[in-house]
Amino acid sequence: AAAAPHAWATQAIAIFPTDRLTAPDPAQLTGRRDAMLAPSCPTDPAGCDDVALLNQLDGFSVNPRVAITFDRPIRIESVTRDTAFIVPVAAEGAAVPIPLGQFVWDEESKVLYARPERALLQSRVHALVVTTRILDGEGKRLRPAPEFLKPREGTDHGRKVETQMWKAISPTGLKWADIAGIALFTTQSVTADLERMRAVLESRAPPTVTFDLAPGGARSVFARDYLQAIELRRHVATSAMLLGDPVPIVLDLLPPTEVGAIAFGRYRSPSFLSADRHILPVPTRRPFPQPQVEEEIHLTLFVPAGERPAGGWPVAIFGHGFGNDRHVVPPALAGSLARASFAMAAINVVGHGGGHDGTLTVTRMGAPPVVLPSGGRGIDLNDDGQIGLTEGVGTRVGSPLQPIGPTDGLKQTVTDLVQLVRAIRRGIDVDGDGQADLDREQIYYVGQSFGGMYGTLLMAVEPRIRAGVLNVPGGPVIEIARQAAAFRPSVAAALQARNPSLMNGEKDFVEAIPLPGEPLMKAAPPGALELQDYFDHVEWLSQTANPVAFAPYLLQAPLRGGPPRVVMLQWAVGDRTVPNPTTENMLRAGDLAKLASLYRHDQVAASLPERFRANPHGFLTWTFFPDVADIARAAQEQVVRFFLTGKIEQVDSRFEIPPARP
Numbered sequence: 073a074a075a076a077p078h079a080w081a082t083q084a085i086a087i088f089p090t091d092r093l094t095a096p097d098p099a100q101l102t103g104r105r106d107a108m109l110a111p112s113c114p115t116d117p118a119g120c121d122d123v124a125l126l127n128q129l130d131g132f133s134v135n136p137r138v139a140i141t142f143d144r145p146i147r148i149e150s151v152t153r154d155t156a157f158i159v160p161v162a163a164e165g166a167a168v169p170i171p172l173g174q175f176v177w178d179e180e181s182k183v184l185y186a187r188p189e190r191a192l193l194q195s196r197v198h199a200l201v202v203t204t205r206i207l208d209g210e211g212k213r214l215r216p217a218p219e220f221l222k223p224r225e226g227t228d229h230g231r232k233v234e235t236q237m238w239k240a241i242s243p244t245g246l247k248w249a250d251i252a253g254i255a256l257f258t259t260q261s262v263t264a265d266l267e268r269m270r271a272v273l274e275s276r277a278p279p280t281v282t283f284d285l286a287p288g289g290a291r292s293v294f295a296r297d298y299l300q301a302i303e304l305r306r307h308v309a310t311s312a313m314l315l316g317d318p319v320p321i322v323l324d325l326l327p328p329t330e331v332g333a334i335a336f337g338r339y340r341s342p343s344f345l346s347a348d349r350h351i352l353p354v355p356t357r358r359p360f361p362q363p364q365v366e367e368e369i370h371l372t373l374f375v376p377a378g379e380r381p382a383g384g385w386p387v388a389i390f391g392h393g394f395g396n397d398r399h400v401v402p403p404a405l406a407g408s409l410a411r412a413s414f415a416m417a418a419i420n421v422v423g424h425g426g427g428h429d430g431t432l433t434v435t436r437m438g439a440p441p442v443v444l445p446s447g448g449r450g451i452d453l454n455d456d457g458q459i460g461l462t463e464g465v466g467t468r469v470g471s472p473l474q475p476i477g478p479t480d481g482l483k484q485t486v487t488d489l490v491q492l493v494r495a496i497r498r499g500i501d502v503d504g505d506g507q508a509d510l511d512r513e514q515i516y517y518v519g520q521s522f523g524g525m526y527g528t529l530l531m532a533v534e535p536r537i538r539a540g541v542l543n544v545p546g547g548p549v550i551e552i553a554r555q556a557a558a559f560r561p562s563v564a565a566a567l568q569a570r571n572p573s574l575m576n577g578e579k580d581f582v583e584a585i586p587l588p589g590e591p592l593m594k595a596a597p598p599g600a601l602e603l604q605d606y607f608d609h610v611e612w613l614s615q616t617a618n619p620v621a622f623a624p625y626l627l628q629a630p631l632r633g634g635p636p637r638v639v640m641l642q643w644a645v646g647d648r649t650v651p652n653p654t655t656e657n658m659l660r661a662g663d664l665a666k667l668a669s670l671y672r673h674d675q676v677a678a679s680l681p682e683r684f685r686a687n688p689h690g691f692l693t694w695t696f697f698p699d700v701a702d703i704a705r706a707a708q709e710q711v712v713r714f715f716l717t718g719k720i721e722q723v724d725s726r727f728e729i730p731p732a733r734p
Contacts, residue, residue, distance in 0.1 A: 299435070374406035
């Protein structure tokens with residue numbers, strides 16, 4: 073008979089995540105709802121608010137912060153891809169174990185924190201497996217924990233799930249005696265909100281785009297030949313000086329030989345957002361209610377010069393970046409697209425473009441100036457009298473909804489873009505001759521930075537877009553914000569605004585989170601574990617608009633059994649705005665490396681003017697700057713060729729592309 077385990081043998085005494093922290097809920101797609109224990113609300117009111125938001129979700133994060141608690145110290149180096157891992161239960165095809173990484177060890181509490189090496193698929197049961205091959209401080213194997221050898225206990229999972237679980241584990245070669253503990257957990261629904269919002273749109277007639285924004289409802293379509301200037305004044309305040317300084321639109325990049333007309337139009341889109349920039353949660357098995365409010369969305373359209381093709385101009389929708397708008401940046405790309413006979417359309421992201429009272433002044437030869445509304449979507453959310461460049465895309469800092477951030481604003485933006493696709497398919501008559509000027513079938517997408525991020529969501533849920541280019545995207549948003557020096561102050565302000573504050577430094581914070589592939593973090597400084605917990609909650613709440621969480625649904629598991637999406641991802645070595653590790657999160661999650669073009673800024677930076685050496689993030693739109701315009705033109709040529717052929721082509725030695733597939 074086997075010897076009885078010693079009383080002092082080390083055990084795992086808690087494993088997270090686990091469906092024991094959920095409650096049955098037939099209104100959810102997963103059949104359950106999170107039921108996390110809240111902290112003391114009098115002493116940690118912000119933490120209590122966070123848990124209340126999490127407990128509205130139908131499962132755990134697709135990038136869960138794993139926590140394994142031991143009753144004694146362990147040898148950290150014994151935790152490997154074979155001794156602790158996650159495996160999908162009832163996976164399509166063979167279940168492949170997902171290793172853990174980004175380890176953090178808390179010696180005091182004897183808790184090992186980790187993340188899966190890639191994002192998990194949504195709405196699926198997974199098993200977190202801890203083996204006896206993990207060694208304790210004396211070099212002895214873990215002792216099995218009886219409580220965790222019956223993972224169905226405390227959940228509503230049936231015997232079938234347990235059978236499927238063992239079927240998924242068996243290819244690893246593990247035997248019953250090798251298991252120290254297992255936790256079953258279900259991942260949340262990620263795409264359900266946008267799928268249901270799109271269904272609401274499809275239940276309505278497609279919108280009509282009109283070009284009647286000039287005074288008195290006159291037409292707002294302007295031949296490029298006669299345009300002398302366009303000047304934007306953003307609505308930046310609610311009192312006193314309402315409008316900001318004039319910003320000229322660069323027309324030199326839009327020569328009349330390439331761009332025939334610039335049109336300013338509008339259409340209506342249902343608004344799911346509340347006044348505090350939140351979409352009220354609806355159980356994921358139920359349809360979204362019909363919104364009672366519609367928003368007027370303003371559109372800029374660049375029409376190529378020359379004779380319109382018989383079916384209309386192919387059209388590329390452009391998604392602008394964080395803090396930009398549909399006016400200033402699009403000219404950097406519209407000329408290249410027009411040269412290849414593509415029209416280009418752009419709208420403002422929620423919360424962008426200044427407030428609704430901004431103006432566009434159009435100056436023409438031989439005619440008086442025309443003043444149009446600028447179509448800004450910003451609001452004074454914090455009641456300080458100012459309208460920031462991005463104010464209104466996210467929830468208010470310091471409010472109970474703070475952790476949601478821009479999640480719902482991004483979903484609304486994607487919905488508005490789906491509505492634009494529907495308008496194009498209905499037919500957009502720009503010149504007023506009764507004929508559709510845009511091809512109803514040839515619809516494309518190119519998004520930069522923030523536009524690449526919400527563009528990932530759009531490409532996943534909208535199959536009628538033929539091809540899409542995602543330029544310098546990354547995710548999740550909280551990871552970009554904490555890793556990029558430009559955004560860390562905003563994260564610090566959010567930490568300071570919490571009650572109690574989570575700031576563990578005077579001006580900056582120390583989170584002590586290793587990047588994927590980095591060594592384990594020991595001895596985290598005071599307050600770092602609390603920061604890690606908060607960042608995990610923010611990411612968890614953001615998954616319904618996180619491009620990393622949506623990446624698997626482009627190629628690997630297209631929604632509703634649809635075809636794989638035709639996508640290309642462009643990124644740059646040394647990006648300081650969307651740091652490379654956050655782009656790599658997307659590449660791993662969606663197996664997108666084979667569809668990525670990499671601008672090797674590291675190889676050319678020394679030859680560039682100093683102002684362009686540090687950060688290559690904006691390389692796609694560097695046509696504004698003669699010294700580096702050739703890099704932008706190469707990137708744009710790659711975009712055009714991808715639209716025309718569906719292939720990633722080598723356009724320049726500074727861009728690395730994947731090997732050709734057989």
